[in-house]
Amino acid sequence: MKESRLGWVARRGTLAVLGLIWLIPVYLLLVNAFKPTESYDAEKIWTPDPNFGLFANLREAWEAVGLGESIASTALYSVTGPALAVVIGAMAGYAIVVLRLRAGFWWFLLLFGGTVFPSQMLLIPLFLGYSWADLYDRRFGLVLIYTAVSIPLAAFVMRNFFTGVAYEMFEAARVEGASTWLIFRKIYFPLALPALGAVFILEFAFIWNDLLFGLTLSQSDPVRPVMTTLSALSSAYAGSSVPVLLAAGLVMSLPTVAVFLAAQRMFARGLALGQF
Amino acid sequence: MTATTSTGRRRGRGITTGWSALGFISPAVLVVAALLYAPFLYTIFYSFTDYDGLTSPKWVALDNFKRFLDDPALTTSVRNTLFWVVGTTVVPVAIGLLIALLSFGIKGGTLLRLPFMLPYALSGAGLGVIWGFILQSDGAANDLLHLLHLPGADISFLQQSPYNTIAMIVAMTWQQSGVNALLFLVGLQSIPTPPLEAARLDGASGFRMFRHITWPLLAPLTTVVIGLSLVASLKTFDIVWVTTQGGPGRSSETLAVTMYRDAFVSSDYGYGSAVALVLTLVTGAVTVAYLRFQIRGQEKLR
Numbered sequence: 001m002k003e004s005r006l007g008w009v010a011r012r013g014t015l016a017v018l019g020l021i022w023l024i025p026v027y028l029l030l031v032n033a034f035k036p037t038e039s040y041d042a043e044k045i046w047t048p049d050p051n052f053g054l055f056a057n058l059r060e061a062w063e064a065v066g067l068g069e070s071i072a073s074t075a076l077y078s079v080t081g082p083a084l085a086v087v088i089g090a091m092a093g094y095a096i097v098v099l100r101l102r103a104g105f106w107w108f109l110l111l112f113g114g115t116v117f118p119s120q121m122l123l124i125p126l127f128l129g130y131s132w133a134d135l136y137d138r139r140f141g142l143v144l145i146y147t148a149v150s151i152p153l154a155a156f157v158m159r160n161f162f163t164g165v166a167y168e169m170f171e172a173a174r175v176e177g178a179s180t181w182l183i184f185r186k187i188y189f190p191l192a193l194p195a196l197g198a199v200f201i202l203e204f205a206f207i208w209n210d211l212l213f214g215l216t217l218s219q220s221d222p223v224r225p226v227m228t229t230l231s232a233l234s235s236a237y238a239g240s241s242v243p244v245l246l247a248a249g250l251v252m253s254l255p256t257v258a259v260f261l262a263a264q265r266m267f268a269r270g271l272a273l274g275q276f
Numbered sequence: 277m278t279a280t281t282s283t284g285r286r287r288g289r290g291i292t293t294g295w296s297a298l299g300f301i302s303p304a305v306l307v308v309a310a311l312l313y314a315p316f317l318y319t320i321f322y323s324f325t326d327y328d329g330l331t332s333p334k335w336v337a338l339d340n341f342k343r344f345l346d347d348p349a350l351t352t353s354v355r356n357t358l359f360w361v362v363g364t365t366v367v368p369v370a371i372g373l374l375i376a377l378l379s380f381g382i383k384g385g386t387l388l389r390l391p392f393m394l395p396y397a398l399s400g401a402g403l404g405v406i407w408g409f410i411l412q413s414d415g416a417a418n419d420l421l422h423l424l425h426l427p428g429a430d431i432s433f434l435q436q437s438p439y440n441t442i443a444m445i446v447a448m449t450w451q452q453s454g455v456n457a458l459l460f461l462v463g464l465q466s467i468p469t470p471p472l473e474a475a476r477l478d479g480a481s482g483f484r485m486f487r488h489i490t491w492p493l494l495a496p497l498t499t500v501v502i503g504l505s506l507v508a509s510l511k512t513f514d515i516v517w518v519t520t521q522g523g524p525g526r527s528s529e530t531l532a533v534t535m536y537r538d539a540f541v542s543s544d545y546g547y548g549s550a551v552a553l554v555l556t557l558v559t560g561a562v563t564v565a566y567l568r569f570q571i572r573g574q575e576k577l578r
Contacts, residue, residue, distance in 0.1 A: 011379075101298065114312040
């Protein structure tokens with residue numbers, strides 16, 4: 001059906017105007033993050049400054065809160081956490097679907113049930129337990145919790161994925177004398193890699209953006225993840241200037257923005273299945 | 277390979293895979309049990325105790341829950357959480373639907389949608405940093421309202437309750453509308469063409485088409501989008517923590533912030549656990565009630 005000319009203009013016009021409104025905060029962020037601290041003036045936040053100050057601002061944040069080490073630690077958390085989780089989750093899915101674990105569905109419910117309650121239910125015992133076990137403010141402790149919270153989604157996706165794989169493949173490999181571990185490693189795991197990649201990316205973004213666990217389970221500059229560092233930088237007593245804060249916020253957001261724009265649709269689908 | 281060894285293996289398989297199946301699932305079960313279920317159960321236990329983390333927990337039965345009744349911080353926090361629930365399940369969902377409908381099936385739709393998609397990838401902390409800057413006293417928000425001669429140009433948004441909560445809900449709307457639009461687009465694409473064509477042949481168009489055809493067909497997806505916003509809004513923490521830390525005073529706290537402050541600022545782990553438990557029960561009850569309501573609504577539609 002052909003759209004009327006008026007409809008054509010109205011649709012695009014409304015979208016464009018709304019879009020411009022939506023870009024105002026982005027504009028303000030960019031303009032002020034790129035300003036040198038010395039030229040920042042609360043009265044002139046709308047005008048760009050000819051001097052380029054982004055790198056100087058970042059250096060200041062780097063020195064004030066150890067941004068560099070924090071970024072390195074966060075990279076470690078958001079890569080190893082999901083990586084371990086997808087392997088462990090794939091093993092669980094394999095046990096339930098392919099090895100036909102007895103009462104497999106109940107095991108699955110047990111695993112998936114781990115995500116249905118708010119993380120507020122975990123924080124206090126985790127903090128106390130981590131302090132007791134000397135895991136508080138340790139990188140290993142954070143890798144552990146990020147792995148744990150990533151497992152349920154991985155197990156969920158893998159259970160669905162392996163259900164769609166022909167069982168004959170497993171039988172044939174068994175007849176040839178392959179062990180269950182060998183079949184997992186050589187056949188099922190490689191087969192699942194694309195699906196696991198999707199889970200990995202979703203969980204990478206989730207962990208990169210996490211504030212709550214970092215806030216609760218770490219305190220020193222090198223160990224705490226970036227969002228916790230950003231939160232510390234923004235609190236009133238940190239005394240950092242607006243451009244420094246915005247520059248830090250901008251740089252820390254880049255990894256997830258890049259990942260998200262590259263995989264928008266996957267995110268929408270993952271969101272719908274991840275939280276329900 | 278001879279037939280006998282082959283059947284021998286096959287006979288043995290039931291037992292072998294039984295044990296190895298347990299072996300394959302045990303890492304997942306152990307990690308989830310130790311790091312998710314054990315803390316969950318401990319929080320329930322702590323919520324009935326008085327516990328400062330130093331001396332051992334003292335059983336106080338329901339005292340923590342009775343304290344709710346005369347805790348003004350908690351009353352404010354419940355009110356704010358309600359604001360968040362209503363605010364973020366209505367406005368961003370409506371705007372998301374509008375964006376999806378306007379940009380569905382037009383050339384360059386992806387580009388026109390980009391401004392709405394950008395904010396979604398930001399973390400709650402990043403969002404707090406940007407909007408803390410925009411909403412500061414005499415900041416960008418005030419400038420804009422002043423320019424447009426709208427009311428509110430002189431309000432210090434982050435300093436006054438309930439404006440601080442409302443202003444942060446606006447920030448959340450800025451972030452969430454795009455992803456809601458994306459979800460609705462996935463829904464629009466899955467609508468089969470025959471009913472749409474039939475309606476068109478019958479002369480339906482514009483709003484009537486939306487009201488009678490598109491909207492009912494989108495219903496399952498709307499359930500998901502509103503459900504997601506509902507659950508997320510009850511747990512609002514990051515943006516509040518970074519923008520106002522729940523202040524000034526405790527005026528912009530949500531339940532999740534109250535829980536964090538009671539536990540980790542005041543070291544009142546028993547009371548903090550009780551707030552966490554109530555938050556969980558409320559989230560569970562609201563989710564179940566909402567889903568039942570939705571399912572009944574959809575059955576009626578049939």
